[in-house]
Amino acid sequence: MSSTGEAPRKNRGPAAAAENRQALIDAARDLFAEQGFSVPFSAIARRAGVGQASLYRHFPDKVAIGVAVFEENLRLLEARPVGLHDFLVSIADQAKVSASLLEALVTSRSPLAEDLAVRLSAIITDMIARDDLPPGTTVDDVQAAVSMVAFHTAAAPTPDAAERAIAIVERGLRAL
Amino acid sequence: MSSTGEAPRKNRGPAAAAENRQALIDAARDLFAEQGFSVPFSAIARRAGVGQASLYRHFPDKVAIGVAVFEENLRLLEARPVGLHDFLVSIADQAKVSASLLEALVTSRSPLAEDLAVRLSAIITDMIARDDLPPGTTVDDVQAAVSMVAFHTAAAPTPDAAERAIAIVERGLRAL
Numbered sequence: 198m199s200s201t202g203e204a205p206r207k208n209r210g211p212a213a214a215a216e217n218r219q220a221l222i223d224a225a226r227d228l229f230a231e232q233g234f235s236v237p238f239s240a241i242a243r244r245a246g247v248g249q250a251s252l253y254r255h256f257p258d259k260v261a262i263g264v265a266v267f268e269e270n271l272r273l274l275e276a277r278p279v280g281l282h283d284f285l286v287s288i289a290d291q292a293k294v295s296a297s298l299l300e301a302l303v304t305s306r307s308p309l310a311e312d313l314a315v316r317l318s319a320i321i322t323d324m325i326a327r328d329d330l331p332p333g334t335t336v337d338d339v340q341a342a343v344s345m346v347a348f349h350t351a352a353a354p355t356p357d358a359a360e361r362a363i364a365i366v367e368r369g370l371r372a373l
Numbered sequence: 374m375s376s377t378g379e380a381p382r383k384n385r386g387p388a389a390a391a392e393n394r395q396a397l398i399d400a401a402r403d404l405f406a407e408q409g410f411s412v413p414f415s416a417i418a419r420r421a422g423v424g425q426a427s428l429y430r431h432f433p434d435k436v437a438i439g440v441a442v443f444e445e446n447l448r449l450l451e452a453r454p455v456g457l458h459d460f461l462v463s464i465a466d467q468a469k470v471s472a473s474l475l476e477a478l479v480t481s482r483s484p485l486a487e488d489l490a491v492r493l494s495a496i497i498t499d500m501i502a503r504d505d506l507p508p509g510t511t512v513d514d515v516q517a518a519v520s521m522v523a524f525h526t527a528a529a530p531t532p533d534a535a536e537r538a539i540a541i542v543e544r545g546l547r548a549l
Contacts, residue, residue: 303528341525341537348524349517352479361517369545 218255220245225262229294260301274320280328289359292347299351342366394431396421401438405470436477450496456504465535468523475527518542
């Protein structure tokens with residue numbers, strides 16, 4: 198990240214813009230995990246070593262950068278498919294950040310959020326086949342499990358709470 | 374409820390106060406179910422046929438009357454014990470009203486909310502024994518299931534969403 202420290206001072210074109218955007222997403226991911234979604238928006242630019250103007254050019258608000266963090270998580274799941282258990286753990290990790298970010302993502306009617314929902318549903322379809330879930334398991338079933346784990350973990354963000362919740366819904370889905 | 378229509382006009386003592394309080398709780402339950410937790414506080418008094426002054430005498434705010442509605446639900450469960458399935462259905466019905474009421478109840482540090490948590494935990498302990506849940510099922514397990522069903526239903530308050538969620542966690546708990 199320190200290599201981007203100079204970035205806001207001169208316009209180094211599209212490559213620098215992409216670097217700044219990535220530095221902002223990395224900083225947001227760390228800060229949300231450390232301090233929750235209530236961290237001041239401007240703190241993200243400071244942590245990234247990027248100017249405030251650049252922050253606002255890439256992301257109009259905290260929800261937008263939250264969506265970008267979530268989008269990157271989806272991209273990782275698309276690139277390296279995992280089974281039901283690791284999938285739910287990844288959702289719970291993401292949800293620990295904040296109930297308000299989660300609610301913003303779920304209720305957002307933006308095209309970007311709808312695109313993410315479509316990709317999430319494709320990841321789930323793929324996982325149902327790969328992880329040998331019982332015949333008859335639907336995307337809606339897994340989405341309900343995802344939502345339950347996510348909202349519960351957001352409300353009670355302890356490692357123990359997430360593990361317990363995942364164990365229950367995982368048994369529930371496998372016993373279908 | 375119509376018998377309490379005259380109540381706010383004269384001070385009929387403790388019996389009238391209890392009647393008004395019950396009429397307010399009944400009206401709040403109906404209005405929350407019909408219109409959600411965002412219904413104006415003053416609408417509750419109008420529906421109950423009780424004066425606004427009486428409303429504020431009994432309940433300082435909407436969360437306080439939400440807690441009272443929830444307390445009455447707990448009282449019904451204490452008086453007429455049910456199995457895991459009906460218990461989860463009752464939680465889901467309650468959660469449909471509003472995510473914000475749910476969050477207010479969960480995060481409230483009031484003595485009343487803590488008392489409700491203790492009573493909920495006693496109801497669960499009793500239900501684990503009565504409903505022959507697998508040996509080793511803990512109150513924490515059932516509380517995690519309750520929280521998952523409640524938050525998911527609050528976020529997606531359709532009958533289908535609640536049923537699907539209940540089926541998953543119920544199988545998960547019974548397969549313990």
